[in-house]
Amino acid sequence: MTGDCQLTLTSGGTSGLTLAAGNLPGSNPTQALSDVTAILSSTTPNNEHCNFPYTYTPGNWQMYFCRRNSNNTYTCPTTSGRPGQCVPGKFATIRASGTGGFDQTYGTDVKQSTSTTQCLDFYYYIPGTPNNPKIQVGWKAGENTQQIIELTPLPENKWYNSRGSFTAPSSSSYQVILLLILTLCYSQNLSYQCNFDNDMTGDCQFTLTPDGTSNLALTIGNFPPGMNPTHPLSDVTAVLSLTTPNNEHCDFPYNYSLGNWPMYFCQRHFNNSYTCPTTSGRPGLCATGKFANIQASGSSGFDQTYVTDIKQSTSTTQCLDFYYYIPGTSNNPKIQVGWKADEDTQQIIELISLPENKWHNSRSNFAAPSSSSYQVRNWPMYFCQRHFNNSYTCPTTSGRPGLCATGKFANIQASGSSGFDQTYVTDVKQSTSTTQCLDFYYYIPGTSNNPKIQVGWKAGEDTQQIIELTPLPENKWHSNPSSFIAPLSSSYQVSNTVVPYA
Incomplete structure (x- = not known):
């Protein structure tokens, strides 16, 4: 980490940045197994490029890295059928630590060029979607800061390339800053639990507010249509539980042959059983359950709010962990979840459509209100959302959250029990x-x-x-x-x- 590669921790704390060359393969990895030089360079001795992805047979998963061998060489399949020896290099890895949210910022100095418009071109790796990881890259010149791009996980487990133009600051030098955010969901006590399998009773009593016609109903999932579905075809219990009789997990996604689309659900049959492929090659019988479905109605905008009561626990910091499904991007659908205690309200998270047509997991820490009980609810949001690092974000039409420019506003707080003027x-x-x-x-x-x-x-x-x-x-x-x-x-x-x- 010399020259332009001197990245310095600027957010305080202990630096989690180290250099690595890649580990030996095991299960589907949560870290890069070889660096970018290895996967982009021609191999020796036949000057061929690697043929990615290839199936890593001990784990039966798609491999996008050169494979490290016991003698510390790296190899990959090539189009000729002969294994090629990769050119290895190093990469910087940052390991999250702690039981709460992880947030670190690194900066490196950049000398300004004669061109105002500059290009930021780099490779990055984000290990899956648990804990909502993301990378924000921007510049800082004096007190001025500007985000260039925010990166979130993508489906394939590999290095991704990010390339974008930006307007550089006018100062003679500036810093490129790298902000890493990982939300580790943590709470000491279980205050609320609902899976809808026992109907809308107990913690699963969701009420429409204000009054009106509720569009919420329970279902177990329908038969697969001929096209990619716009609603879940099985519940979360089915896709997460081990199948019978061989105690195996479903092998998602699989190609649904009648419609030729990737399937992330168990398949319902005419006898109301649900099955899925497994890694052994034998179909497994899925455990079934129910889920709550809200069907939009009307020709104009649709907006409904549902609430459920939660008893406060002894822990101030609480974890909201749930699965959700949003059917595509048409009409900009979103789900906002927050809490309400008397007249106080606070949004916890806003969810928008993601590329893969499946159940997604959302996990967020939040500071619970101090009252003895409160409601979890959703409502339409017209503001940028403030985060624990004092940044503000909002959804954008591209599907990626955008970092908002921040400013101040004048606020007048009414006081007194009689008229205020x-x-x-x-x-x-x-x-x-x-x-x-x-x-x-x-x-x-x-x-x-x-x-x-x-x-x-x-x-x-x-x-x-x-x-x-x-x-x-x-x-x-x-x-x-x-x-x-x-x-x-x-x-x-x-x-x-x-x-x-x-």
């Missing part, structure tokens, strides 16, 4: 235009106590209201540009009166 003013210099435009964003938190904002001007003893704002249905920042006739004086004041209680 405060007026704030700022000086405005008159322009040559008599008709002027007032353009700003505002937020009013709900309809309780009839809150409103009145904006106007004051010049000497003359006053004039420009606009009065009241709560709107969507819980977000609103904009309402307004034209007004300015007073004739050389300067005047814009006044903002907040009346949260009527």
